[in-house]
Amino acid sequence: MKRLLLITLLLLLVLTSCKKENLVSNQMVDRSLQVTVSGISSSNISEGSIVTLYGTNFGNSISRVTVFFNGISGMIISLTDTQITVMVPETSSGLVNVKVDSKTVKGPTFVFTYPAPGTSYTTGNVILQSQADVSNFIASNKGKQIKITGNLVIGGDPNYSDIITVSGLSNITSVSGGILLHNLNRLVDVPFLNTITTAGSISVYNSAVSTLNFRNLKSLTGEFILYNLNKLSEVSFSELTKVSELRITLCPLLNDVSFLNNITSAESITLGISGITSLQMDKLTNLAEGSIMISGCESLSNVSFKSLTKISNIQLYSCSKLSTINFGALTTVSDKLRLQGIHLIDLSGFNMLKTTGSISISNNPALANFHGLELLTTFTTPAIVPRPRAGVNPVDAINGIYISNNAILSSLKGLQNISGVPIIYIAGNKNLNDLCPLKAEITALKAIPSFTYSTYSTQGLYGKATIQALTLQNNGNYTNDADAFAAIAMCR
Numbered sequence: 001m002k003r004l005l006l007i008t009l010l011l012l013l014v015l016t017s018c019k020k021e022n023l024v025s026n027q028m029v030d031r032s033l034q035v036t037v038s039g040i041s042s043s044n045i046s047e048g049s050i051v052t053l054y055g056t057n058f059g060n061s062i063s064r065v066t067v068f069f070n071g072i073s074g075m076i077i078s079l080t081d082t083q084i085t086v087m088v089p090e091t092s093s094g095l096v097n098v099k100v101d102s103k104t105v106k107g108p109t110f111v112f113t114y115p116a117p118g119t120s121y122t123t124g125n126v127i128l129q130s131q132a133d134v135s136n137f138i139a140s141n142k143g144k145q146i147k148i149t150g151n152l153v154i155g156g157d158p159n160y161s162d163i164i165t166v167s168g169l170s171n172i173t174s175v176s177g178g179i180l181l182h183n184l185n186r187l188v189d190v191p192f193l194n195t196i197t198t199a200g201s202i203s204v205y206n207s208a209v210s211t212l213n214f215r216n217l218k219s220l221t222g223e224f225i226l227y228n229l230n231k232l233s234e235v236s237f238s239e240l241t242k243v244s245e246l247r248i249t250l251c252p253l254l255n256d257v258s259f260l261n262n263i264t265s266a267e268s269i270t271l272g273i274s275g276i277t278s279l280q281m282d283k284l285t286n287l288a289e290g291s292i293m294i295s296g297c298e299s300l301s302n303v304s305f306k307s308l309t310k311i312s313n314i315q316l317y318s319c320s321k322l323s324t325i326n327f328g329a330l331t332t333v334s335d336k337l338r339l340q341g342i343h344l345i346d347l348s349g350f351n352m353l354k355t356t357g358s359i360s361i362s363n364n365p366a367l368a369n370f371h372g373l374e375l376l377t378t379f380t381t382p383a384i385v386p387r388p389r390a391g392v393n394p395v396d397a398i399n400g401i402y403i404s405n406n407a408i409l410s411s412l413k414g415l416q417n418i419s420g421v422p423i424i425y426i427a428g429n430k431n432l433n434d435l436c437p438l439k440a441e442i443t444a445l446k447a448i449p450s451f452t453y454s455t456y457s458t459q460g461l462y463g464k465a466t467i468q469a470l471t472l473q474n475n476g477n478y479t480n481d482a483d484a485f486a487a488i489a490m491c492r
Contacts (some may be wrong), residue, residue, distance in 0.1 A: 068093030357381030370414030
């Protein structure tokens with residue numbers, strides 16, 4: 001009996017030693033891999049939710065990685081070395097663990113909430129191209145609350161669509177991917193959008209819809225695009241604070257865009273050929289080094305982005321009634337400021353601007369001077385900058401000051417403090433006689449030859465062209481450069 005007890009104790013010691021050795025070995029491997037889990041996009045989750053885990057050294061092979069929610073594995077949708085996007089399984093509250101190869105690393109805690117009875121998760125994309133497709137989807141999901149984990153695409157054929165109603169889709173509550181409505185020539189109303197609480201992106205184009213209401217939408221992380229909607233007159237959101245690309249073009253009846261007032265973050269903003277009368281986005285503080293392009297909005301009278309401090313590119317053109325702008329906090333336009341065919345009398349809306357890459361001011365019939373740019377001192381961009389084109393030769397961007405065809409412009413007052421301008425082109429301003437504010441810059445550029453730059457023609461041909469560093473033609477009483485130089489020599 002004593003001998004049996006001794007053998008048993010020896011076996012226990014051996015097993016304990018093996019477990020410790022294995023634990024130490026695992027820890028050493030984990031440290032060498034440096035796999036970490038630092039956070040989760042949402043700690044309150046339910047079955048079918050899409051969440052992102054953040055960390056390091058996850059690798060790039062989904063087959064090597066498993067994510068456990070309190071011991072239950074979820075379906076990995078995408079993977080990078082620092083992020084894992086995964087669909088939550090049915091589980092219970094607890095810990096997230098990430099297993100890479102054979103080693104497991106602990107992550108954060110989460111709270112699991114069971115969905116409402118009858119909730120159904122549709123994985124992948126839902127594509128409804130005909131009225132029959134819509135009817136079949138409605139019939140097969142009757143009585144369910146639908147959450148789509150991919151994209152929802154409605155429409156298709158650009159020449160003909162027989163979809164006349166989608167009212168039966170109001171049991172769809174969320175779309176993790178994008179909502180795309182396109183080529184719906186007979187569809188006027190889309191009531192199910194009111195039941196959507198979350199969506200990745202929203203794109204509606206080439207359709208007959210008259211209203212788009214998103215009264216329950218709480219989250220939109222991707223793009224918001226409205227294009228070629230000739231009958232659209234109303235868009236409403238309960239709250240829209242963040243988008244990536246924002247683009248509204250060819251919507252002639254859309255006058256009110258107050259639904260944009262609460263946006264705080266975007267990557268780019270494009271508004272074109274629409275019925276917009278006023279644009280106020282004063283809560284926007286982050287444009288992610290992006291751009292604002294507003295064109296062809298003939299009813300637009302005022303634009304305000306008074307909280308922006310830095311932006312890459314501003315283009316306001318072909319908006320003949322645009323007479324009031326407010327970029328009152330903007331200090332930097334790193335690429336180009338372009339104002340063309342608008343009704344400003346001066347540039348007081350840019351009164352804090354200190355740095356820019358290039359300025360183009362043309363065809364502005366009410367512009368009298370450049371008051372508002374007195375703080376502008378620095379041009380940061382060289383005369384010629386190659387703009388890469390994927391797989392082909394670059395086409396150059398030309399930078400500097402370009403002022404042309406402003407009918408009543410009489411003075412360059414406001415530009416007197418700038419320096420380092422690589423190119424000056426001033427032409428066709430028939431009432432411009434006061435060139436003195438740019439005397440120092442004009443004098444410096446007289447000694448610089450022309451620049452050669454790369455071009456790309458509409459026929460698809462690459463070539464070379466030249467531009468003078470200094471051009472002063474047909475301004476006020478000065479027909480050519482020589483006349484302008486003589487007048488500038490008299491400036492005090």
